[in-house]
Amino acid sequence: MTEPRCAGCGRRLKRPTPTGLGPVCARRLTGRPARIRITRDPDVPAGQTELPLQPMQPTLWSL
Incomplete structure (x- = not known):
């Protein structure tokens, strides 16, 4: 099985993402x-x- 690589720079990915980009390339874009x-x-x-x-507004103490 081939290891996942970043679609932008080709670095090896520890956690593959749906976009195929690594965190560095995603942040750059x-x-x-x-x-x-x-x-x-x-x-x-x-x-x-x-x-x-507001003036004349009823309060708990005026009720």
Whole structure:
């Protein structure tokens, strides 16, 4: 049985992929994924959305 080779450069592949490309050639063709930077307000707990309070908006204390 022949060992799998990269379709782009011919290197031996440890883990064959459906595209036939190795990780180096795949990264060269598609580029690195963009980094996502999340900026959040430190006063708001993670997973919570701060809603703006409107004037005359009922609250739990006013009901």
